Amino acid sequence: MRRWLSRCEQDTVAVGREIGAAAAPSGVVLLAGDLGTGKTVLVRGVAEALGIDPAEIQSPSFTLMRSHRGKGGSLLHVDLYRLEPDDVPELGLEEALHGGGVTVVEWGQKLPFAVPGAIRLWLRRGRGEREREIREVGTL
Ligand SMILES: Nc1ncnc2c1ncn2[C@@H]1O[C@H](COP(=O)(O)OP(=O)(O)OP(=O)(O)O)[C@@H](O)[C@H]1O
Ligand SMILES: [Mg+2]
Numbered sequence: 753m754r755r756w757l758s759r760c761e762q763d764t765v766a767v768g769r770e771i772g773a774a775a776a777p778s779g780v781v782l783l784a785g786d787l788g789t790g791k792t793v794l795v796r797g798v799a800e801a802l803g804i805d806p807a808e809i810q811s812p813s814f815t816l817m818r819s820h821r822g823k824g825g826s827l828l829h830v831d832l833y834r835l836e837p838d839d840v841p842e843l844g845l846e847e848a849l850h851g852g853g854v855t856v857v858e859w860g861q862k863l864p865f866a867v868p869g870a871i872r873l874w875l876r877r878g879r880g881e882r883e884r885e886i887r888e889v890g891t892l
Contacts, residue, residue, distance in 0.1 A: 768797020782860025826853030
């Protein structure tokens with residue numbers, strides 16, 4: 753299991769690039785960690801790995817899902833922060849995960865179904881203001 757120590761936003765973007773390359777062309781990445789730990793920042797790196805402009809990646813909390821297309825593949829970016837687990841079936845999320853591109857889910861621990869083969873990452877703050885620990889885990 754991989755583990756990274758990030759000292760700045762760009763370090764976390766670089767982890768996202770590595771994860772994006774590993775997940776391409778159609779893998780699922782589940783992210784967990786408190787507010788502000790850098791999940792959305794990490795998704796910008798995944799986008800870069802797929803040839804998508806990272807500036808397109810915004811927190812999708814109100815839309816729940818956004819899709820992006822790049823030269824190297826497509827990305828479905830999902831954020832389940834505001835979601836109750838009972839709502840998930842209505843979103844068609846299980847089908848969406850098999851839509852062909854890379855899928856990254858923030859607050860992925862809220863998914864009420866298993867995703868075999870997903871990359872699971874847990875982010876947490878470190879000692880310094882900008883320090884983050886990113887750990888690959890078996891279960892979120
Ligand atoms: N090492 C770091 N890695 C990532 N972000 C960092 C780091 N240091 C400071 N930051 C800042 O922390 C914030 C992370 O915000 P981000 O939106 O990515 O968090 P999030 O985990 O997606 O939160 P939410 O649960 O609200 O979606 C940004 O303001 C970013 O600039
Ligand atoms: Mg976020």
